[in-house]
Structures are given as C-alpha cells and as structure tokens.
Amino acid sequence: MISSIGDKEWLEYLVNKYNLNCFLKNNKGNTPLMLAILGSRVKVIEYFLTFTPNLNWKNKLGQTCLHTAVFTQNSKILSMILEKNPDIRVEDITGLTAYHYALMDNNNEIVDLFNSYLDALNTFKY
Numbered sequence: 001m002i003s004s005i006g007d008k009e010w011l012e013y014l015v016n017k018y019n020l021n022c023f024l025k026n027n028k029g030n031t032p033l034m035l036a037i038l039g040s041r042v043k044v045i046e047y048f049l050t051f052t053p054n055l056n057w058k059n060k061l062g063q064t065c066l067h068t069a070v071f072t073q074n075s076k077i078l079s080m081i082l083e084k085n086p087d088i089r090v091e092d093i094t095g096l097t098a099y100h101y102a103l104m105d106n107n108n109e110i111v112d113l114f115n116s117y118l119d120a121l122n123t124f125k126y
Helices: 008-018 032-038 042-049 065-072 075-082 098-105 108-123
Strands: none
Touching (some): 032 065, 042 075, 065 075
16 A cells, blocks of 8 residues: 555655545555554655545544554654544444543553643634
8 A cells, every 4th residue: 555655755756646546445444544644654644634635534443543543652643633633523333432542541641632632622612
C-alpha cells in the first residue's frame, strides 16, 4: 500500500503522477491514512490529512483513524487527528470508542490529551 513509502515527497509524486486513489481500503478495510498512522509515519499522515475528507471511515472492525491513533500510543499522532475534529463517539464492533481504548491502556499522556480535547468541546458555545 502506498502509505508504507514514508517519504512525503515521493508519495506526493506517485499520487499526482499516477492519479492514485488515496481512499482505497485494503482487505482489512484500512485506508492509507490508517496504515500511515499504524506505522507512525508523521509526514505521510500530514500529507493524507491535507485531503482526507472523512476521518470517521471504519475498517472491518469498526475502527476509525481516531481508534488507530490511540493504538499507536503516540501523542503527536493523536493530536494531529484530534485537530481535525473526528467524531469521538464512534464505536467499533465491540461497542468501544477510541476514548475507551485510551482509558484501558492506562497511558496518562493519551488520556490527558483526550480530556483536554473534551474540555475544549464542552466549553465551546454555539
């Protein structure tokens, strides 16, 4: 899959030259963005985030990019995804949200990031 390249410029070249579809899913339902997240490829994630319209697409396990970001235990990647305002209420096939997984992993940095994001959402006035 194209997200395993790792070099943002090379990826951009391939996508543009061959008009590659960055929204295809593999046999597990993962998008290239999900694979880049799982591989902790920050530059590739940045590239995909410039044009990925729906962070809430689910793989075959019902997991989104937000779930995937939590699984990496990488606060920078999680922050990148949260900045794009994904739906934090999305549940996977087991009924768990990304926040549930963050709590179960007992990673204080990841949980604190989520709590800060939730606090910001709660203070936003419509």
